Amino acid sequence: MDTVAKDAGGLQTSYIENGNAITLNGTVYHFTPDFIGVPISLEKGAGSADTVFATVEPALVESYNQLYQENNAAIPDGAFGASNNGAFAISSGATTPVDSLYATLLDGSQLKDSAMYLVPIKLKDKNGTALKSSIVFFKMRIHKINLGVLIDTIDAVQGVTPIPYKGGYFFDYFGADIADEYDFNIQLNAKFPQKDLKVSVEAYNDTASVNAFNAYDVPFPDGSFSISQKDYTIPAGALTASDNIQLKITNKSLFQSFTTYLLVVKLKQSSDTDNSVPVLGNGGIFYISFFTF
Structure with missing residues (x-):
């Protein structure tokens, strides 16, 4: 254990990271979105x-626990790795490589959601040159996420802020004039660096959709609105879509005063099955209500 402390530079230092095991359409992807790159240094x-x-x-977890009186869980072989595929090139005369070291999540199948794991990484120089620290400890918190998309709230319009409603949002405008346009954000519940993702949008003003919300409301009149586009892209590594949903009110004269109108906007899984993302329950529904006088 004294050797472990010496090889770690004599410090009880562990660098905190986050690892995501993200399930998308039945496939699990592993990412390390938050980390601290630690420099590797030769003595000369x-x-x-x-x-x-x-x-x-993995065996060094027990040594660390005994040395520092902690109770870190054992880690399975293959669950974690080292950045840069575990190889760091150093130029002649240099003491440090260009790339820094951090732990990576490779396989979260045997790890617990929200648990923190100690990840010891041992360093060895190919030519036998001494390292300032030959053991580096990281701690990684695991997040298991079922990836999904939802409609995020729009900003306040005409002094009205949308409110959460049954997992979605409800925008209820009561006033003299209707705005020309309402913008909605499309958002994932976690960033997904692997690839771009697709989602579709539909607006419903049929009687059945409106009555499912409130039997006393009237559907938006046909020809009174338009949606900017049907298909949207969330770029790889981004949290929100590259474009907002734009609901445009194209003919205000079709709305009669002292009548409550309702429109239902829903996200739908894209027909591009290779790049589609599921909708998070009712989080993909937005109800828009107008009452003018």
Whole structure:
């Protein structure tokens, strides 16, 4: 254990990270979105082009626990890895590589959601040059997420702020004039760096859809509104779609005074099945109500 403390630089230091195991349409993807890159340092400049290799050492979890009186859970083989595929090139004469070290999540299948795991990484120089620290400890919190998309709230319009309603949102305008346009954000519940994702949007002003919300409301008149587009893209690594849903009121004269009108806007899973993302329950529904006088 004294050797472990010495190899770690004599410090009880562990760098905090987050790892995401994201399930999308039945496939699990692993990402390490938040990390602290730790520099690797040789005691002296490399005599020639060199490489430092980094490997996860699960057995060192127990040594760390005994040394520092902690109770970190054992980690399964293959659950974690080292950044840069565990190989860090160092130029002749240099003491540090260009790339920094951090732990990566490789397989979260045997890990618990929201749990924190200690990830010891051992460093070894190919040419045998001494390292300032040959063991680095990381702690990674695991997040298991079923990826989905929802309509995020729009900003206040005409002094009215949408309110949460049955998992979705409800915008209720009561006043003398209707705005020309209402914008909605489309948002994932987690960033997904793997690829762009697609989602579709539909607006419903049929009697059945309106009555499902309130039997006393009247559907938006045909020809009174339009939706900017039907299909939307959420770029890889982004949280929101590249475009907002724009609901435009195209003919205000069709709305009669002292009548409550309702429109239902829904997200739908895209027909592009390779890049589609499921809708998060009722989070993909937005109810828009107008009452003018």
